[in-house]
Amino acid sequence: MSQGSEEGFSELSQYQLDRGSMRLLPEPFCRRHFVVVLGKVDPAARHAPVTVGMLNPDVPHVLTQISDLLERPLHAVRLNRYEIESALETGFGVGPRVTADLVIRPRPPSRTKPTAVEMLDYILSIAVEKKASDIHIESYPADVDLRLRIDGILHQLYTDMSPETVHEVVNRIKVLAQMDITERRKPHDGRIRAVIELGESQRKVIDYRVSVVPSPAGEDVVIRILDANAGLVPxxxxxxxxxxxxxxxxxxxxxxxxxxxxxxxxxxxxxxxxxxxxxxxxxxxxxxxxxxxxxxxxxxxxxxxxxxxxxxxxxxxxxxxxxxxxxxxxxxxxxxxxxxxxxxxxxxxxxxxxxxxxxxxxxxxxxxxxxxxxxxxxxxxxxxxxxxxxxxxxxxxxxxxxxxxxxxxxxxxxxxxxxxxxxxxxxxxxxxxxxxxxxxxxxxxxxxxxxxxxxxxxxxxxxxxxxxxxxxxxxxxxxxxxxxxxxxxxxxxxxxxxxxxxxxxxxxxxxx
Structure with a gap:
């Protein structure tokens, strides 16, 4: 099938967006390769070229796959990433609404006497900012350690928690993860889903998988961080x-x-x-x-x-x-x-x-x-x-x-x-x-x-x-x-x- 492409960038506003036509290509394929069908495709016109917007219209194997999926000749045009993502939202939506246990607006905790809520919000958000995979809260008779696992290595982080206040943070974690805060002799597993507000229009949806285990000085917590926005690695x-x-x-x-x-x-x-x-x-x-x-x-x-x-x-x-x-x-x-x-x-x-x-x-x-x-x-x-x-x-x-x-x-x-x-x-x-x-x-x-x-x-x-x-x-x-x-x-x-x-x-x- 013939394939053509235009040099330079086109404008999304030049094209009609038709949801039915856009869905002729599978959503995962479109999002993975930044591809979108532009205009209305006439089912009867089997030999008429289909216009597709692409981030990079000069990749032969992707063009071949699109042509194979559509069973039509192609006319590929170049769009920027923002325009393609906007078009895909029109065609496929932004996905299901997210229900969360809490919304976090990152800010350092009060330096005077931070509350358990402030300390936990800071810990959960700073771990995401530093791209940590796990959070470790460890209680000792005279100390509390907060460590983040980054690239497989644990790194110490300053914490306002003390042996006297760490149980308040642990209780906050257990409440959010729907654990029994009165039971401190048995291990617990749970999950927290949070939306981290990064700005007026930016947010991250994060799943925190929580493990709480009793220790001689109280309870130790390990939280695995799963970033739903991270996307798949090719x-x-x-x-x-x-x-x-x-x-x-x-x-x-x-x-x-x-x-x-x-x-x-x-x-x-x-x-x-x-x-x-x-x-x-x-x-x-x-x-x-x-x-x-x-x-x-x-x-x-x-x-x-x-x-x-x-x-x-x-x-x-x-x-x-x-x-x-x-x-x-x-x-x-x-x-x-x-x-x-x-x-x-x-x-x-x-x-x-x-x-x-x-x-x-x-x-x-x-x-x-x-x-x-x-x-x-x-x-x-x-x-x-x-x-x-x-x-x-x-x-x-x-x-x-x-x-x-x-x-x-x-x-x-x-x-x-x-x-x-x-x-x-x-x-x-x-x-x-x-x-x-x-x-x-x-x-x-x-x-x-x-x-x-x-x-x-x-x-x-x-x-x-x-x-x-x-x-x-x-x-x-x-x-x-x-x-x-x-x-x-x-x-x-x-x-x-x-x-x-x-x-x-x-x-x-x-x-x-």
Whole structure:
């Protein structure tokens, strides 16, 4: 189909906005690629070009996808981001109204005698401002610590709370999270939804997942921060190498099979899975998720929350009757969820899920530990993606760095030919030397040879040996490539990758 585009910017006011025509393209696709149908499309005029507004009308693969979805020739024009977002609001609306437990207008608490309400509002808002993932409030007999986890590291924050007043803040948290404030001997879990007012027309909707646990000095609180405005990270921005990125997309394009993402808590598994969902969302597939909890709401995806009345096994059985093409399971945790995942993956569904294992090869043993059959595992499993998150070296203050004697002893020949870099510390990175994070990955693809080994009951060492012979790269290999390109540091590799993995890769390299 022919495609054309105009140079320079057009004006949105030049075009009619017709909701029916705009909805000929799926909403998630439009919002992901900043695309909008302009004018009224005549269903009978199959050969008449359709005008589409785009942020960048010079991307061939996006133009091809639009033309394929519309089954019409295109005339692409350039609009700015504000005009496209305004047009999309006309076509699809701004989404459902948000109900919140409180509205926060960020301001420092009173310096005289701040109230519990002021202190909590400040804590909740400053954590979002600093892009923290978690808030820790820890009570000690003679002190109170307030710490924020930023880029995986805990940072101390000044607090007006004292051992005498911290219980007032904790009670405020428990009231908002609908917990029993009179019960201080048992752990509690809850949720707070807040709207943070950033200005006259700006606001952020934040979900805070709250855990309260008794301690000798009172109660400790950890609050996980989920920013509904953060949006999905494209697969291209996760930090995968080009080869791994290409393989991952090919795996997602399969008609059926199981893809597992593994790693410890906080390693970015959920981000990767949501990126995969964004890649799969094209308006032609039924995508259903079973989550506990739902961390981010994704347009046009059927997200289901595990609950007391609808536990995982019940929910998964029900979802299989909803005719899904793609099923996302929050976690494969036992024989029943594992069997459901494998059966779905063998009967015409792509199944995505998470598992807590140290590395990709260890996933096979973990599935066996759930008492799943070797033949079923081999038939259903397409691949395992193991990952960690390492801090990025600050690009503003990055400078060459020589390895220490301890690092030379630990890594040996792994450091040959690598120029290390580290951040000196500056205002841009808050003098930490790091800013943001990058994924470190290893991907185990289950090819026919690997299937035969799994069916034969091969142990991890045999599976790893076979994978290495087929070009498998470990997380250590991936991290060293990112260190060589200046993205992260040796200190981060040691911090996030298990010691035995470093030793195994070093010894293998030195044995060659």
């Amino acid at each position: 697969v291209t921005q996760l930090g995968m190498s080009q080869d791994m990125h290409r393989t991952f997309l090919q795996l997602l394009a399969n008609p059926e099979g199981l893809v597992l993402v593994t790693g410890p808590t906080g390693s970015g598994k959920t981000t990767t899975l949501y990126s995969a969902l964004a890649q799969l969302t094209d308006g032609r597939k039924k995508i259903i998720t079973a989550e506990d909890p739902i961390e981010y709401f994704v347009p046009k995806i059927n997200q289901k929350q595990v609950s007391e009345h609808m536990p995982y096994p019940v929910l998964l059985r029900a979802l299989m009757r909803q005719d899904p093409n793609v099923l996302l399971m929050g976690e494969v945790r036992d024989l029943e969820t594992g069997s459901t995942a494998i059966n779905a993956a063998r009967t015409g569904h792509i199944v995505l899920g998470t598992l807590h294992t140290a590395d990709a090869v260890g996933t096979i043993g973990r599935l066996r530990g759930l008492e799943l059959d070797d033949t079923d595992i081999a038939d259903a499993l397409l691949a395992v993606l193991a990952q960690r998150l390492a801090r990025r070296v600050c690009e503003k203050c990055s400078e060459p760095r020589e390895p220490t004697e301890e690092q030379r002893a630990l890594f040996g020949r792994l450091l040959d030919g690598i120029q290390l870099r580290a951040g000196r510390g500056c205002d841009h990175c808050h003098h930490t030397g790091y800013r943001k994070r990058v994924g470190i990955f290893e991907m185990l693809v289950v090819d026919p040879g690997m299937q035969d080994l799994i069916v034969a009951g091969a142990h991890n060492a045999q599976l790893r040996k076979y994978a290495r012979e087929k070009g498998f790269k470990t997380m250590v290999d991936d991290a060293l490539e990112k260190i060589a390109s200046g993205q992260t540091s040796l200190d981060e590799l040691v911090r996030v990758v298990p010691y035995r993995h470093i030793i195994a890769t070093r010894d293998e390299r030195q044995g060659k």
